[in-house]
Amino acid sequence: MDRRNFVKTLSGMGVAALGAERAEAEDKSEKKEFVGVLVDTTRCVGCRSCELACAEAHGFPEPDSSPEVFAKERAPSTVQWSVVNRFQTERGEMFAKRQCMHCNQPACASACLTKAMLKTEEGPVIWREDKCMGCRFCMLSCPFDVPKFEYDSPMPKIQKCNLCWDRLEEGKRPACVEACPAEAIKFGKRRELIETGRALIAKEPTKYVHDIYGESEAGGTSYMYLASVPFGQLGFRTDLETIPYPELSKDYLYAVPVVLTLWPAFLLALSNATKKESDQENHGTPDGQ
Amino acid sequence: MEHQTDNRNKRTLLITEAKRFVSFLLSEMKPKGKLVTPFNVFAAVVLATTAVLLVIRFTKGLASTTNLSQDFPWGIWIGFDVVTGVAFAGGAYVVTFMVYVLRLEKYHPIVRITVLNGFLAYVFYAGALLFDLGRPWNVINPIIGNSFGVSSVMFLVAWHFMLYMIAQFVEFSPAIAEWLGWKRIRKFLGGLTLGAVIFGITLSTLHQSGLGALFLMAKSKIHPLWYSEFIPILFFVSSIFAGLSMVIFEGSISHKVFRKQISLQHHLEHDEIVIGLARVCAGTMYIYFFLKVLVFIHGQQWNYINTPMGWWFLVEIVGFVLIPVRLYTQAVQFRNLPLIRFAAALTLIGIVVNRLNVSIIAFKWYAIERYIPSWMELEITLGVIVAEILVLRWVVNRMPILSDPPEWARPRPEVTRETRFVPKEGEEKEWVTINM
Numbered sequence: 001m002d003r004r005n006f007v008k009t010l011s012g013m014g015v016a017a018l019g020a021e022r023a024e025a026e027d028k029s030e031k032k033e034f035v036g037v038l039v040d041t042t043r044c045v046g047c048r049s050c051e052l053a054c055a056e057a058h059g060f061p062e063p064d065s066s067p068e069v070f071a072k073e074r075a076p077s078t079v080q081w082s083v084v085n086r087f088q089t090e091r092g093e094m095f096a097k098r099q100c101m102h103c104n105q106p107a108c109a110s111a112c113l114t115k116a117m118l119k120t121e122e123g124p125v126i127w128r129e130d131k132c133m134g135c136r137f138c139m140l141s142c143p144f145d146v147p148k149f150e151y152d153s154p155m156p157k158i159q160k161c162n163l164c165w166d167r168l169e170e171g172k173r174p175a176c177v178e179a180c181p182a183e184a185i186k187f188g189k190r191r192e193l194i195e196t197g198r199a200l201i202a203k204e205p206t207k208y209v210h211d212i213y214g215e216s217e218a219g220g221t222s223y224m225y226l227a228s229v230p231f232g233q234l235g236f237r238t239d240l241e242t243i244p245y246p247e248l249s250k251d252y253l254y255a256v257p258v259v260l261t262l263w264p265a266f267l268l269a270l271s272n273a274t275k276k277e278s279d280q281e282n283h284g285t286p287d288g289q
Numbered sequence: 290m291e292h293q294t295d296n297r298n299k300r301t302l303l304i305t306e307a308k309r310f311v312s313f314l315l316s317e318m319k320p321k322g323k324l325v326t327p328f329n330v331f332a333a334v335v336l337a338t339t340a341v342l343l344v345i346r347f348t349k350g351l352a353s354t355t356n357l358s359q360d361f362p363w364g365i366w367i368g369f370d371v372v373t374g375v376a377f378a379g380g381a382y383v384v385t386f387m388v389y390v391l392r393l394e395k396y397h398p399i400v401r402i403t404v405l406n407g408f409l410a411y412v413f414y415a416g417a418l419l420f421d422l423g424r425p426w427n428v429i430n431p432i433i434g435n436s437f438g439v440s441s442v443m444f445l446v447a448w449h450f451m452l453y454m455i456a457q458f459v460e461f462s463p464a465i466a467e468w469l470g471w472k473r474i475r476k477f478l479g480g481l482t483l484g485a486v487i488f489g490i491t492l493s494t495l496h497q498s499g500l501g502a503l504f505l506m507a508k509s510k511i512h513p514l515w516y517s518e519f520i521p522i523l524f525f526v527s528s529i530f531a532g533l534s535m536v537i538f539e540g541s542i543s544h545k546v547f548r549k550q551i552s553l554q555h556h557l558e559h560d561e562i563v564i565g566l567a568r569v570c571a572g573t574m575y576i577y578f579f580l581k582v583l584v585f586i587h588g589q590q591w592n593y594i595n596t597p598m599g600w601w602f603l604v605e606i607v608g609f610v611l612i613p614v615r616l617y618t619q620a621v622q623f624r625n626l627p628l629i630r631f632a633a634a635l636t637l638i639g640i641v642v643n644r645l646n647v648s649i650i651a652f653k654w655y656a657i658e659r660y661i662p663s664w665m666e667l668e669i670t671l672g673v674i675v676a677e678i679l680v681l682r683w684v685v686n687r688m689p690i691l692s693d694p695p696e697w698a699r700p701r702p703e704v705t706r707e708t709r710f711v712p713k714e715g716e717e718k719e720w721v722t723i724n725m
Contacts, residue, residue, distance in 0.1 A: 075359065107506045113444035114427065114436040131436045134423020136362035137443045141506040148359050149423060151352035156423040240509050249442050249505040252521050256445060256495055263491045267390050271483065274392040 034104065034123030035168070036190035036222035037177060038197055039097060041234060042207060043184035046070070046086055046095035053179030054082040054099075057164060073235055076100075078148045081161040082176055089229040096234040097176070097185075100125060100146045100161035101214060102222035105244035108138035108147055117147070117158070123190065123222045124163035132158060143218050143240050163222065190222055197226055219244030310469075321686045332675045339672025342665050346420060354665040360653060361660035366421040368648035370670055372500050373641050374414030375450075376524070379532025381407025381457060382493035383569075389486040398555045399562055401464055401690045402543065403536050405681065408457040413677040415450045420669060442502045449496035456489035467698045468688040475698055497528040504647055512651035514593050514602045517584045520647065526577045530570040531640040534633040537566055541630050543691065546682075550691040560626060567629045568621050570636065574614035581606050598654055605646060609639025 051063045060079045063069075070086040075098065077083075082099040102125050109117045109125060116132035119125050127147070134156055138147045150156035164174035172178070177187040186193060197212045213231045214224035217240050225231065232238045241248070346354040357364050384403045387393045419425045430436050431444055432451065438444045459481050466475035501524030508516055517523070544551065544559065551559075593599045613635040620628035649660060685691060693699070 077359070110438075110440045111443065111506060113438040113441040113447060114430040115438045116436070131427065131430055132424055133427035133430060134425070135421075135443060136423065137441070137503065139359070139362035140503075140510075143506075143509050145360070149351075149362060151350055151355075151357060153350045154348055156350060237509065245506045245508070246440065248508055248518075249502055251518070252498070252502040252505060253440065253442065253445070259495055260491060263494060264487050267386075267487045267490055271390045271392070271487070274390070276392070 032121045034102075034190040034222055035163070036102070036123060036188065036193045036224060037163070037174065038186040038188070038193040038212075039223065039225045040184050040186070040200070041094055041096045041225055041227045043182045044084070044095040044097070045182050045184075046084055046093075047181060048084050049179040049181060050097055050176035050185065051080065051082055051084060053175040054161075055080065057167065057175035074098075076146060076148060076160065078150050078157075078159040081159065085235055087234050089233040091229050094227070094229060094234060096225065096227075096236075098235070099176075099223065100163070101144050101218070102161075102163055103218050103244065104220040104222070105246050107141040107143060107218070107245035110246035110249075111137040111141040113137070120165065122168065124165045124168065125160075126162045126165050127158045127160060129157060134158075141245065143237070143245055190220075190224075193224060197224060200226060216242045218242075219247070313469075317687055332679055335668070335672050335675045339669050339676075342669055342672075343420065346665075346669075351421075351423060354663065354669070356660055356663045356666065358658070358660065360656055360658065361649070363648060363652075364421075364660055365645075365649070365662045365666055365670060366417060368645050369641070370414045370417045370421075370673060372648050373644040374410055375500060376497065376528045376531040376640055376644060377535045377637070378407045378410035378414070379493065379497060379528035380536040381460075381532065382490045383529050383532050384536065385460060385486045386490050387569075389483055390490070393565075395558070395565060396562055398558055399536065399540065401461070402540070402685070404457055404460045405464075405684060405690055406535075406539060407532075408454065408461055409677050409681055409684075411450060411454050411457065413673050413680075415454075417670070417673045442499055442505070446496050446499045446503065449492045449499065453489055453492040453496065456485045456492060459485040460489065463698070464688045464690060464694075467694050470695070472697060493528075494525060498522060498525040500524055501647070504652075507652065510653050511647065512593075512598050512654045513588065514585070514590055514598060515647050515651040517588060519580065519584050523577070523580060523584070526573060526580060527640060527643065530573045530577065530636060533566050533570045533573075534636040534640075537563055537570075537629060537633040538637060541633075543685070547685055547691050550685065552693050554693075555691070560624075563626060563629055564621055564624060567617050567632070570633070571614055571617040571621060574610060574617065574636070578606065578610050578614060581610065598651065601646075601650075605639065605642050609635060609642055613639060 048063070048065070052065075055061065055063055058081060060081075063080055063083075073085050073087075074080075074083045082097055084095055084097045087094045087096065102123060103119075106117070106119050106125050109115075109119045111117070112132075113135070114131040114133055116128045116130075117125065117138050118128060134149070136147075136149055136158075138158065139145070139149060146160050148159045150159065164172070164176075167174060173187045177185045186196065188196070194212060194215055197215075201208045201210055201212075207228055208226055209228065209230055211231070212224050212226060213236055214221040219242065225234075225236070227234055230238070342354055351357055355364055355366070381404050384396055384400055388396050388400050419428065422428060431438060431447055459478065462478045463475050463482070466472075466478055498521035501520035501522075504511060504516070504520055505518065540559070540563065544556075594603070613632045616628055616632035616635065619625070620632055689695065689698075
């Protein structure tokens with residue numbers, strides 16, 4: 001390999017390295033405290049005021065108010081960021097609201113190649129229309145299956161709870177929190193909410209299961225839940241990783257720069273080693289025949 | 290005065306040359322064979338339907354043509370067109386590795402057709418990604434925008450696709466220069482080949498594995514028999530024999546279709562080439578099988594084997610890995626070319642099964658409502674394949690891909706030291722010598 005070819009290859013590698021920068025472990029929890037929401041499912045009466053408030057706050061059509069919606073377990077949709085479900089549990093009828101969990105290190109945000117999905121320093125995970133190219137990798141990656149895509153629109157958006165990001169910026173609390181008549185939804189600093197949850201469990205150890213859902217699930221989430229029955233009975237996945245999901249592809253991304261630098265050097269060496277004497281004289285490549 | 294005439298003469302000459310070049314291009318645009326053939330009619334119908342469906346897709350949204358859902362955000366446009374198609378296109382980096390890095394000259398005759406196939410596969414199958422993107426007008430964001438999502442595997446894959454297409458184009462470009470009769474440019478482009486090849490192999494290593502790495506974060510959604518932290522390595526290793534099997538399979542077709550193009554020399558060498566490729570396939574497939582078993586045992590997944598998904602897993606690794614690798618081995622031993630082709634076809638089906646398993650079938654295997662592609666998704670996929678074949682045919686019929694390059698572009702015969710310094714060939718006008 002002569003110098004010219006070497007430099008050519010090397011400069012090409014530089015460009016490729018753009019695609020392989022160090023994976024950011026997007027844990028921003030130490031810079032600024034994340035806000036969060038603690039849902040006490042033992043207090044929820046299933047009135048669905050939160051659903052209505054959510055629709056009003058984000059300009060969605062008013063959700064169907066008939067109790068029949070409870071017949072089937074619902075997931076948040078493109079027109080409803082937050083839904084309440086009813087469950088038959090060992091302690092009778094229970095309700096739990098579902099929406100984006102706002103992970104500390106969200107899979108969706110690390111999956112996003114345009115940073116349309118963004119974990120803000122304050123905690124909410126938001127989606128930005130002008131960046132998104134609609135690849136739906138966030139949907140594939142989210143362990144909670146939260147982001148929803150407008151398949152029926154030629155200019156589709158991703159729809160999911162943004163923890164009322166715009167209201168938080170105005171100093172208000174999320175709409176669902178304000179609307180809850182049973183005070184089942186608490187808003188605050190995530191750290192303080194964990195303390196509150198633990199205190200509640202300690203105070204009434206027979207009422208609550210001794211666990212806060214979201215404290216460690218997917219590496220910790222901003223939305224957290226208390227319950228009187230095992231969380232599996234409230235439709236929560238209990239088999240999720242307790243490490244942040246971006247960790248799962250971090251090793252791969254760390255290997256990328258290694259391959260990008262070592263592989264070409266190895267290939268160049270190999271190519272030189274296999275060069276025949278006559279080729280070396282010509283210092284050329286085998287003709288591109 | 291004399292000076293002026295000289296200039297005018299030059300200008301006239303330039304204009305004549307330009308005219309000749311344009312008329313050459315125009316004549317090359319015309320179809321070479323009969324226009325109404327069964328395949329052409331089929332292609333026309335498929336492409337017309339595809340065009341109509343794409344208009345619907347882009348005016349009404351993805352739901353109008355696909356069966357994608359909130360539970361299954363990725364269908365066959367990703368699982369087959371991109372994830373499987375790119376594995377099939379892996380032959381280009383493997384063959385260029387063999388020829389330019391290992392300098393196994395035996396495989397030189399198939400370099401161009403393989404690189405062309407690879408390049409077109411990327412352009413069309415990765416290009417079909419645009420149909421799947423919900424907001425394709427933002428596709429430029431991760432490239433020029435201020436939005437580098439560098440922690441995303443998708444970011445890596447997108448960049449590498451783009452760069453690899455450029456690398457492949459550079460690898461292929463000497464053929465274009467020969468077609469147009471651009472001698473000096475041909476020489477320059479030929480000098481770029483090794484750099485492009487090494488760059489291309491590196492990019493391929495990373496994005497072939499990267500396609501697997503896309504699924505790493507879906508750990509809680511992919512069946513444990515298919516999920517493993519080794520998915521990237523499995524995808525990379527399998528892309529080697531997937532690509533080569535495609536070269537074998539595609540070669541057996543193009544040798545029939547483009548019979549007239551192929552030189553006698555190439556014809557004679559072809560069997561040896563195919564047997565050599567089959568040997569490489571067998572070797573890498575044994576490695577792949579070993580890796581699969583290793584991952585399986587390491588993951589302690591015995592308890593899944595006697596379930597429907599477990600049986601399906603066995604079908605994949607026994608029926609579509611172990612059996613074809615055994616056939617390859619046997620076929621190489623007995624130099625049985627039809628058996629090699631059969632093994633290649635079986636291997637290719639196995640790759641489709643594997644990639645669809647990871648991306649669609651074992652993905653949310655617990656879901657009650659499964660994703661099954663709509664006929665329109667299949668039709669558009671078919672349209673992409675047909676379009677690629679048409680472009681391939683157009684190029685092969687015009688450029689020196691399977692046929693020998695023009696006299697002037699052939700490597701000089703080996704010369705001894707004494708006779709090396711031959712006089713330069715006479716100054717010829719560049720595109721006059723075309724005889725196609």
